[in-house]
Amino acid sequence: MEGVLRVYVPLCDEMFWRRVIVRSIVVLGFITLLGLSARKYGKAYRICMAEEDTAGSMRTGSTAGEILKGMIFPGTEDSVLMSGMKKVPDISGSIENREFPIECYPGEEMTDEQSMYEPAEEQMTITDGTEEPGAILPNVDAPPYENTSASIRVILYGSGGIPEISEAVYDLASFSVDMLCIPEKENMIFNGWYMDEACTMPFERTEVLPEVLELYAAWIKKPEVTVDEKGFILDERGYIVGCNANMETVIDGLLCVPSYVECRGIEKGAFDVVKEIVYDIYISENITYIAPGAFDSLGCLMYIEVHPRNPSYYSVNGILYNMDGTVEVCPPVHPSVYFK
Secondary structure, eight states, X not given: OOOOOOOOOOOOOHHHHXXXXXXXXXXXXXXXXXXXXXXXXXXXXXXXXXXXXXXXXXXXXXXXXXXXXXXXXXXXXXXXXXXXXXXXXXXXSOGGGOOOOOOOOTTSOOOHHHHTTSOSOOOOOOOOSSSOTTOOOOOTTSOTTOOOSSEEEEEEEOTTSBSSEEEEEXXXXXXXXXXXXXXBXXXXXXXXXXXXXXXXXXXXXXXXXXXXXXXXXXXXXXXXXXXXXXXXXXXXXXXXXXXXXXXXXXXXXXXXXXXXXXXXXXXXXXXXXXXXXXXXXXXXXXXXXXXXXXXXXXXXXXXXXXOTTOSSEEEETTEEEEXXXXXXXXXXXXXXXXXX
């Protein structure tokens, strides 16, 4: 009996097979890239591990043979050159056969071979027991008193005055003795700053100052003073050092300096207590000394007149002159100040 065998084969369109082929190619390419990457990074990993093993050996105190294992030296083949390292000379021989640079002593000339081992700059390290070992000290050739900082520390000793001790820090560039606080001492007059306690070396501002400056105050005894009948206060020298504002030292703006022979001069600040009511001054013939700045506080002074027989001073149009013709005092409100 004859029959008919029918086989059904599913048919796929052409687009389906194209997609299958493209996906296969992509998968194969990805697998190939993975293989190449694994090979590359595997080699880098082995090199990195070799470097870590060598560094670990150095930290743990391994011998020179163990540390140098895996490095390439001339004449060896089973070594691995680590990344970033340079080839070094062969040290496989005995230490007796190796050559080392010879030091150059003073008076000898350094050869070209020695100069390649000489450092570019050498610093001397000195320890005196108070510094940490190896600390680099300042230049030992510099003078010990030279101040290399930008400030100066000043310690003032009152030498019996008040305050007894004071201390301050000043800018080195602008520091001057005028910045220092002057102490006070009963019945004594301040006579300047000195470098020594005995007050034999007066202090003078110089270009080179120490970082710590110690100064001592000098004193002289305050002279005994007397007060005359008009209220002028005179010291032992006969110099006017002050006046009594409650007495008749100034009459209608005119201050007449005493004319008795015991009065010989005028000190600075002598008329400070009456400075606001003095407009004119008459200087008698017995006055032979006027301290610099004696009339600076008299802001209302307009005119100065001098006795014709005074041997040291004369006046012209209200201006005080020395006998050599130089101006001693020009009143602050003199007409010549405003109309030149």
